[in-house]
Amino acid sequence: FFRLERFAMPIPKQHPCLRIWGKCASKNCAFANAPYDLCIHFAKGQCSFGDHCQQLHDSTYSWKEKPTACKFYMQGMCTKGLKCTFSHSEPKGKDTGPATLEPKLATQKQVACKFYLQGLCTKGLQCKFAHPDPDAKDVIRPAASQERAAKRMRLEELQHTAKAMSSGSFQKERLQADPVEAFIAAFSIADTGVVLSKPQQLREKLKNMRQLALEGNISFVVDFDHTISQYTCVETKGRGPTTHSIMEGSYTEDVRHKAKELQLKYYPKEIDPALSMDEKIYWMERWLREAHQLTIDAGITLQQLREAVVASGLVLRSQFEDFLHFAQQRKFSLLVFSAGIADIIEEIFKSRLTTAAHPEIFANKLKFDANGKVVGFHEPVHHVFNKRLSSYCQLNLNLENDAASRTQAADKQEWVIDTEGSVGLAQLETTEDKGVICIGDSLGDAEVVDVEVAECIRIGYLNTAVDERLGAFKEKxxxxxxxxxxxGPVLDLCYAACEFS
Structure with a gap:
């Protein structure tokens, strides 16, 4: 996470204080000649990460106390931590005796630990402050200076946690700090390709999600094309295939050329920040209907579609299956809501996933005749700017109220593919008590959750034109x-919001 190369300056060989704080306030720092990547917490005997720590654990460099005692530390008020140039223990050779030492400890231990009262303290018996019953009337609350000291120590601990995290997903056993704060710290201070639009607002949303997760009220709504599937094509290094372009792989050369012309004509309108939402909806509607007519005219079959999926080279994003397992194991509902082709998404899951349980799919559904030939599409058509969760919830509600079976209703309106062993979302006909995590790759995907929910966190994959579109994505x-x-970052958020030890 922490790479000084981006500042165009050489990495020092010594002095870990420069790595942690950027400078050192002490002229006679005990770590001046220590390796640059030394874990100062280990040198103090306080590192809780063990073999998982990303910094150097070298017993040669142990904490050497300074000769003069810190008078502020003696009062439990020092805010400098490791940068303090005075000793944080009794000076050697000085007989403090019970009368001298006991008053300091008694005063410190009588003051309640602010983080313990919030259920966040990780120090246990090593904490310098008292861990009383939060409801006790005689609890001495921290003074303002002591709160500042505790806040500084807390920040240093969170930064150390963030530095020890790998670039992959959270590992539960390595999270010694509050998971929400660790997540915010990790992606606020590191150049990770992850942008937190409003960290304080996200912090509150994550805390709300944790409460909803305790009740099992978490649902995921995820786009497919270039969200679940990777944007960059492994072979060409250009724009990767979509479900529509895979279907076009079954076309003749002439029809494929026409489909390419449609893509070149309409895709720029999809990502044009100057167009209003009404204008985008108009152009997307035209694009889909013209593309669907090409499919019907091409006379392709289900078998041809299956062969096109195998030959497409489409790749699912790394760790998607880990994310799927996360939802399955915790019985959280997961819906793939796409403007793509439902039948092709189903074939991709069958060929790319190792698990037998696939997500439920709500997308454009093909009509086949008795010979397996495509003869049309079921209405209404879905594109990136009109797919809304309210339409899915209403369909489920209608099915719940209908005496006919779900299968019979699907014969009339085959929008939903509920594969065998799928992670269903049927409980989303009511959403007021649900926490929804919505994931997509277009500004339209940010509008998918248009129903009342208890909480919603929106995650956007910005695949192209980052400099031009980042501002608009941060707004949504x-x-x-x-x-x-x-x-990986989605899993990090899932552990922060939904995982409990």
């Missing part, structure tokens, strides 16, 4: 992922 999404990132 709580978290923006750039650089064709996998589902």
């Amino acid at each position: 999404f709580d978290i923006v992922l750039t650089g064709d990132r996998g589902f």
Whole structure:
């Protein structure tokens, strides 16, 4: 995470204080000649990460106390921590005796630990402050100076936690700090390709999500094309395939050329920040209907579509299946809501996933005749700017109220593919008590959750034109992922919002 190369300056070989704080306030620092990547917490005997720590653990460099005692530390009020040039223990050779030492400890231990009262303290018996019953009437609350000292120590601990995290997903056993704060710290101070649009607002949303997760009220709504699927094509290094372009792989050369012309004509309108939403909806409607007519005219079959999926080279984003397992294991509902082709998404899951349980799919559904030939599409058509969760919820509500079975209703309006063993979302006909995590790659995907929910976190994959579109994405999404990132940061958020030890 922490690379000084981006500041165009050489990495020092010594002095870990420069790595942590950027400078050292002490002229006679005990770590001046220590390796640059030395773990100062280990040198103090306080590192809680063990073998998982990303910094150097070298017993040669142990904490050497300074000769003069810190008078502020003696009062429990020092705010300098490791940078303090005075000793944080009794000076050697000085007989403090019970009368001298006991008053300091008694005063410190009588003051309540602010983080313990919030359920966040990780120090246990080593904490310098008292851990009383929060409801006790005689609890001495921290003074303002002591609160500042505790806040500084807390920040240093969170930064150390963030530095020890790998670039992949959270590992539960390594999270010694509050997971919400660790997540915010990790992606606020590191150049990770992850942009937190409004960290304070996200912090509150994550805390709300944790409460909803305790009740099992978490649902995921995820786009497919260039969200679950990778944007960059592995072979050409250009724009990767979509479900529509895979279907076009079954076309003749003439029809494929026409489809390419449609893509070149309409895709720029999809991402044009100067167009209003009404204008975008108009152009997307035209694009889909013209593309669908090409498919019907091409006379392709289901078998041809399956062969096109195999030959497409489409790749799912890294760690998507880990994300799928996360939802399955915790019985959280997961819906793939796409403007793509439902039948092709189903074939991709069958060929790319190792698990038998696939997500439920709500997307454009093909009509086939008795010979497996495409003869049309079921209405209404879905594109990036009109797909809304309210339409799905209403369909589920209608099915719940209908005496006919779900299968019979699907014969009339085959929008939903509920594969065998799928992670269903049927409980979303009511959403007021749900926490929804919505993931997509277009500004339209940020508008998918148009129903009342208890909480919603929106994650956006910004795949192209990052400099031009980042501002608009930050307005719509709580978290923006750039650089064709996998589902690692999404898993990090899931652990922060939904995981409990």
